[in-house]
Amino acid sequence: MMDGEIRDKFRKSGYTLTSQRRAVLEALEASSGHPSAEDVYLIVKRKNPRVALGTVYQALSVLEEIGVIGSKHWNESPTRYDLNVEPHLDIRCGHCGEVAEIPGVSLDGLENQIKENTSYEVTSATLVVEGVCPRCRRER
Amino acid sequence: MMDGEIRDKFRKSGYTLTSQRRAVLEALEASSGHPSAEDVYLIVKRKNPRVALGTVYQALSVLEEIGVIGSKHWNESPTRYDLNVEPHLDIRCGHCGEVAEIPGVSLDGLENQIKENTSYEVTSATLVVEGVCPRCRRER
DNA sequence: CTCGGAATTAGGAATGGTTATTGATTACTC
């Protein structure tokens, strides 16, 4: 995934692809699902203990700005980051916090419907879904 | 709106309808749109300067819990509260922060589609829409 | 009405995720 597309986006944006930003990206690839900034920080620190949490936040915000990663925010929990930048659905378990993707839901037309019904200029639309994961349901 | 329905919900829940909670509800009615906890606090304080911000937060969470009000949270801004508890769409202006309702968008079927495609037990689904309001667009 | 226990409140301190600041380090440009 560390391919030319990413290099391209960096070049176009004017930001530089530094080792820290690459490390953040690699951490995102390494982590199973939808890590928080803190999660990413811990992974990056295993290889480079000198990185600061602030650097991770800054890197994540740059990566999101240039469209390499996406983020989602659930109430009462830190923002989660994601390599999947296509419109898609994620659900978060209210008990254990685990985030999973929901496939097969069509969001086509929804954004258009929104745009047709508001005088605002729509810049983003995120569907925030919460629930209880199967494991937590069993353990209740 | 301070009708029996609300009294009912309080009775059923076991919470008591105190003067502070009534004041919070009235502030929500008085405020034009989708106030934050701080907004509500300032309105309530005009009549009763002794209320504490924490009390407003507690009242809002009780009111939401028993289904009298709803809330929505946008990234990088405080949670907004709303007397409209029906599923509906709100959009927030990223410049001035104003929140407005988007009418005419059908959300029917979306929740069902979600439920059919995940093994999670869905408890809530909120569509968070952001954009630029007409006024801010003009002033740019 | 009055007492006692439970719920609620005011006030303020604490929390936690995130952002801002600062001086030092590193990376491009010529």
Place this chain on the structure above:
DNA sequence: GAGTAATCAATAACCATTCCTAATTCCGAG
């Protein structure tokens, strides 16, 4: 290689929200 701009590490500051505690209010039983 010098000069300039970007980035970094470390840490302080921020801000919405929650937590804590003592004081107050509410409510039912007598």
